[in-house]
Amino acid sequence: MTGTYIDPARAKMTVDQWCDEWLEGYGTRRASTVRKARVDLKRIRAKFGPVRLSAIRPSHVRAWTAELSALLAPSTVYATYRRFAQLMSDAVHDGLIPKSPCSRKTSPGQPKPRPYVATTAQVWALYDAFSPWLRSAVLLGAFAGLRTAEAVAVDTRDADFASGVITPSKQYPDEPLKSETSKTPIPIPSDLSLMLAASVREWCGEKLVTDMFGKPVGPWVVEREMRKVRAVITADPSRGLEPLPEGFRFHDLRHYYASLLIAAGLDIKTVQTRLRHASATTTLNIYGHMFPDKDESARAAVAAAFGARADSLRTQQAAETA
Known part of the structure; x- marks a missing residue:
C-alpha cells in the first residue's frame, strides 16, 4: 500500500x-x-x-x-x-497517477551545442545580399541582439536614434516579450542609429523592418530571406567567405552580437544585461566557451605574487650588503 x-x-x-x-x-x-x-x-x-x-x-x-x-x-x-x-x-x-514515469534516469540529457558564430565579413555579406527593405533586420539581430519576433515588431517609438537606444516593447504580432528582462533598453552606436534612421526615411513605415511598401512583415519573411541569401552566399566561392552552415538562421546573428561583446572584454554580467537574459547562468550555458581561458590569467596572478616575493628578497639583500 x-x-x-x-x-x-x-x-x-x-x-x-x-x-x-x-x-x-x-x-x-x-x-x-x-x-x-x-x-x-x-x-x-x-x-x-x-x-x-x-x-x-x-x-x-x-x-x-x-x-x-x-x-x-x-x-x-x-x-x-x-x-x-x-x-x-x-x-x-491532479491525482491521476501516483508517480511519474519520468526521472533523471529516463531523461535523454540536455544537449549543449556550441552556437555557430558568423564572421564580421559574413554578417556584412548577409546585409548586402538582403532585400534593401529587410536589411534593418540584419542590423537589429547582429548589432543589437534582437530575436526575430522582436526585430520585426520594433517600431519608431521604440527607437531613440538621437540618444542611441532601442527599447523593445513587444514581439510579433503584438504579444508580450519573453520576459520582463527582455524590455531592457539596448544602447547602440551612432553609426547604427544613422543607418536605421535612414531606412525608416526610405521605406516610410511605422516599423524598422518592413516590406517594399513600408508595411509590417512577420518573422517568417525574414527567415525565408535568410535561407535564400544564405544559399546564395554559400554557393558563390568568389566572395572568399567560409560557407554558412545549412542550419544558419536569423537567431544566429544574436550569437554574433554576443561574440562581439565578449571579444571586447565585457564581463559576464554586462553581456547578460545586453542580451537581456533572465540570469547569468543562461548566458554562461550558451556562451561560456567564448570567454577567454582563465587558466593563464590564474597562473599569472600567482606568478605575480612570487615575483613580488623575489623583488622583496633582492631589495633586502641589497640593503644588507650596502
Whole structure:
C-alpha cells in the first residue's frame, strides 16, 4: 500500500484524454507558447495517445526517447521529453497517477551545442545580399541582439536614434516579450542609429523592418530571406567567405552580437544585461566557451605574487650588503 488514492474512474484516463484536458488549462499562456506545446503533444500522442497514463513505465519512456533520437535533433528530443515530463508531473498533481514515469534516469540529457558564430565579413555579406527593405533586420539581430519576433515588431517609438537606444516593447504580432528582462533598453552606436534612421526615411513605415511598401512583415519573411541569401552566399566561392552552415538562421546573428561583446572584454554580467537574459547562468550555458581561458590569467596572478616575493628578497639583500 502506498497510501495514495486514485479515483478509479480517472485512473482509466488515456494520454490523449489528458492532453486535451491539460491543454485547456495551458491555453491561457502566450499564443506562441501554446503552439509550441501543441507541436510537442503531437509527438507524444503519436506514441502514447491511446495508452492509459497509469500503464506507462520508465522503460517505455526510455525506449521512446531512443526512437526519437534516431529521427530528431538532440535538442528536439530533449524538448519533447521535457514536455512529456511536465505532462506526467501535472498528472500526479491532479491525482491521476501516483508517480511519474519520468526521472533523471529516463531523461535523454540536455544537449549543449556550441552556437555557430558568423564572421564580421559574413554578417556584412548577409546585409548586402538582403532585400534593401529587410536589411534593418540584419542590423537589429547582429548589432543589437534582437530575436526575430522582436526585430520585426520594433517600431519608431521604440527607437531613440538621437540618444542611441532601442527599447523593445513587444514581439510579433503584438504579444508580450519573453520576459520582463527582455524590455531592457539596448544602447547602440551612432553609426547604427544613422543607418536605421535612414531606412525608416526610405521605406516610410511605422516599423524598422518592413516590406517594399513600408508595411509590417512577420518573422517568417525574414527567415525565408535568410535561407535564400544564405544559399546564395554559400554557393558563390568568389566572395572568399567560409560557407554558412545549412542550419544558419536569423537567431544566429544574436550569437554574433554576443561574440562581439565578449571579444571586447565585457564581463559576464554586462553581456547578460545586453542580451537581456533572465540570469547569468543562461548566458554562461550558451556562451561560456567564448570567454577567454582563465587558466593563464590564474597562473599569472600567482606568478605575480612570487615575483613580488623575489623583488622583496633582492631589495633586502641589497640593503644588507650596502
